[in-house]
Amino acid sequence: MRESLRSCSWIPAFAGTTIAFACAFSAQAGIKVEKYAEGVYVAVRTEPPGLMFDANVVFLVNDEDVVVVDANLTPSSAKESIAALRAITKRPVRYLVNTHWHIDHVGGNATWREAYPGIEFIAHTSAREDMLKTGETNRKAFLEGGGGFAKQLREKVQKGENFAGKALTEEEREAYLADATLVESYLREGPAIEAVLPTLAIDGRFVLRRGERVIDIRHLGAGHTAADLVVHLPNEGILIAGDLVVFPVPLVGSTSYPSAYAATLGRLLELKPKLIVPGHGPILRKDDHVWTTMRMLEALASQVGAAVARGETLEQARRSVHLEKYRATLVGESPQRELIFRSYVLQPGIEAAYNEAKGKKP
Template sequence: MIEDLLPPDYTLPNLIQLRFFSGKLDRGLQRKGESLMMKKIVFLLLLFVGIRNVSPVAAQPQSPASNFEIQKLAEGVYAAIRKQPPLMSFDPNNVFIINDDDVIVVDANASLAATKELIAELRKLTNKPVKYVINTHWHDDHIIGNQAYRDAFPQVEFIAHASTLQDRPTIGEANRQQMLTGGKGYAEHLRKQLEQNKSLAGTPITEEERINYRSDVAWLERALTEALSIKIILPTLTVEDRLTLHRGTRTIEIRYLGRGHTGADLIVHLPKEGILITGDLVVWPVPLVGSTSFPAAYSATMDKLLTLPANIFVPGHGPVLRDNEYLKLMSRLLTSLKDQTAAAVARGETLEQARKSVNLTEFRKLFTGDSMMRRILFGDYVSGAGVAAAYREATAK
């Protein structure tokens, strides 16, 4: 089994260096020693596993637009659930809350084309105007589409956490420039992997990976084509802790529960409908703990999230969840990540040493099952950037 030959919590430097949404490059991971170690691992894998003779498949990108499904969650509440498979680049879920006189939208998209398509879908449901777009955080995939809402609804207001005004033009813009600079090379790298039937892990590519790589290539091509026409629109209304909107009998709670996926995660809670829209505090199938995340605070934020009464959970990415089991698992993982990394720091370990001593094997199995694709994501999101972020937090104290 290929899986058995993999080191327990491996990371892939080439993926980490091309991380788009989770933040800036992780300096620790770019150190030569680790890069050499990873090359050795890949080399050993090839030695042990060899490359199976699989039929070549051309890297045909498919349009990332029209890749969502509208699901009715309650009267007037609709989720647009993205069907793109997860890798490095994908659009978020969106929610329409249609009220007596207006519409509130949760999250914009990663592209103007995808957002325009979504607005066209909204117009099939209602002719009421969009009054507010809530950006659950300032990562590109949740904010770029603001521009399309402004064009379609000139009176629209954009709601985000107060820190967005400082962080988006600085950290957010640096991340965006990195994506634009590295995106072309990354897409080419994926195309090459597809042509050679090779996984990013160096092993023979699985069908699941093939689908995901193609989706990433298509997404990147769209992002790079649109890049020059994108203008980021910052929030016009900011929230520190809580904002409650009342629309007829509907109550819409917008809350900041603490740092987590970023320092600016807002959640939207509809208490009467039992609906919780989490933004990227919850990402399925593998939590996205990036270099702009705060693992030490994240588990406490998840625990607060779990106290809010709900039976329908809309994650930032992934399908609608009908119970909180996945959220509880995330909370346990984040607690373990935080505690183990803090213990490693207390023992005086370097980041490289902590990477070896922090053992997330049990969690990795629970999140990834038999999927090589998910193992790549876990290695990149959690064991890679997540441990580095937890280490940064623990050493900053």
């Protein structure tokens, strides 16, 4: 189990009125496109929760153009999103916001540019730097190690056994197969992906006005990464959160800042969105999951901070952390969610909190 977790630790260490819009677009393989307000559509990924990800993509269809949030993992999944958008409107995409630099949110940039020449890519200034440095290192590591991980997932399915050596549940079987398929698609397409950097790098806030629509692009503080952006639509009460919010299990990767992350989620909650679009997982109509995530991050940061103050090593700190209350809410009885919780919150999350408490940059 540890081996498999290590091999996938590259990963992003990785409401208004809803009108169901499923009929016209439900035929798309990996996405389900729904309309959540006038001109606001979300292409929600349909994979079950796993260790590998492709991102939800948002289309903001304005009077004369379109603003897109996040670009997918691969050219083929970006093409799926583009086909879905073209079935909605022929208007051109003017801006694409990359909420952060992780590959599942930027891998499709070149494909979007090909489809919409003249498109501008918006990201945080430091995300641009991270795409060039850590992003490239992670990409190479994944292209080398991803094949072994996919093979392991398929072997587990064949044996009917999970990573804990127990009988595989149906939920796990579906998730392992979806993970393997995503990894394999990246291995096929990843080597040829051209890294497309932001053309508009912002630090704090950038507001686009399109007719009546206000598109408020904001950096609320460090969190899932050093420089996540959220896209707030104040008139519609919709908040596009990137990976600051992920359902059902939060992603606290090795490039996260758990203490700052909790404060950032506090600022996000102050916006009082009626509807939250997470980076991964279904659209949330209540903010209770964000509250749980925030409280868990506060507990993680304060317990690890206390361990560091006692002079504990990272391994000692791992034994000092007790997040059972939050684990019970987020995981329940699901062994698949347990795997995700261990792989993200406990493994890289504790280490990230340890480094943050010591003042070290990820």
